[in-house]
Amino acid sequence: MRKPLIVGNWKMNNSTAESVDLAEKLKKTVKDMAGVEVVVAPPFTALGSVRDAIKGSNIKLSAQNVFWEDKGAYTGEVSPLMIRDLDCEYVIIGHSERREYFKESDEIVNKKIKAALRNKLKAIVCVGESLKEREEDKTMQVIESQIRKGLEGILNSELRTTNHEVRLVIAYEPVWAIGTGRNATPSQANEVHAYIRKLLSQIFNEDIASNIKILYGGSVKPSNSAELMSEKEIDGALVGGASLDTDSFAQIVRSACMV
Ligand code: PGA
Numbered sequence: 001m002r003k004p005l006i007v008g009n010w011k012m013n014n015s016t017a018e019s020v021d022l023a024e025k026l027k028k029t030v031k032d033m034a035g036v037e038v039v040v041a042p043p044f045t046a047l048g049s050v051r052d053a054i055k056g057s058n059i060k061l062s063a064q065n066v067f068w069e070d071k072g073a074y075t076g077e078v079s080p081l082m083i084r085d086l087d088c089e090y091v092i093i094g095h096s097e098r099r100e101y102f103k104e105s106d107e108i109v110n111k112k113i114k115a116a117l118r119n120k121l122k123a124i125v126c127v128g129e130s131l132k133e134r135e136e137d138k139t140m141q142v143i144e145s146q147i148r149k150g151l152e153g154i155l156n157s158e159l160r161t162t163n164h165e166v167r168l169v170i171a172y173e174p175v176w177a178i179g180t181g182r183n184a185t186p187s188q189a190n191e192v193h194a195y196i197r198k199l200l201s202q203i204f205n206e207d208i209a210s211n212i213k214i215l216y217g218g219s220v221k222p223s224n225s226a227e228l229m230s231e232k233e234i235d236g237a238l239v240g241g242a243s244l245d246t247d248s249f250a251q252i253v254r255s256a257c258m259v
Contacts, residue, residue, distance in 0.1 A: 004256035005236035008243025019046035023053040029250040036257040062090035068111035080119035106149035131176035177218025193233035222251035
């Protein structure tokens, strides 16, 4: 049984004070919600303060990005060691905004995943097709290529944690659905999720593959989350815009614990 996971990606929003305020409010709202794992990904600048704000709560911390080297002359980059030092358990890798604006290739994504795993972080790896690719019927082809190249050379043993969790989460985020208000239908998403699950079982052993959570992302909001979460292959959500509002995010979390 995979426990549902809801991740709030705050992107490049909020001052430190605003981030702490959001974290405090969220902490109160989700404190009794059991049976679901809740993660927030504030901007780097607010990670330390949010870490302190959520201490002792059921909310975990994620970074939004990471560099692939542990240290050195890489001006402006943030290393996996630094993220670990701030008590992040997760890191988002290969978000479509990074692939698009910062030209992150599957090879870069692969290096970053390896760096995260090497440093005992859990990687939330994003994949997804553009509108043009969907219209040209290339969705599965694009997903397969992103998954295979992104996960190349990663061993089963690198993914297992000591408490039987898996250090890898996949987020299926169709690019045309991110921040557009236009979400994939539950059945469209479920179809891609099932395909990702099949690919994972070709790459990893069954024990690992069946425990990797596959999240849906792209305009998840309170009005569509319950329906999305009820799909068999959808294990949770990566939420952007709606995670900046406490009530909306809490409603999405609630819809996941009711499944
Ligand atoms: P959105 O973003 O919920 O605002 O569409 C999702 C994401 O980019 O992870």
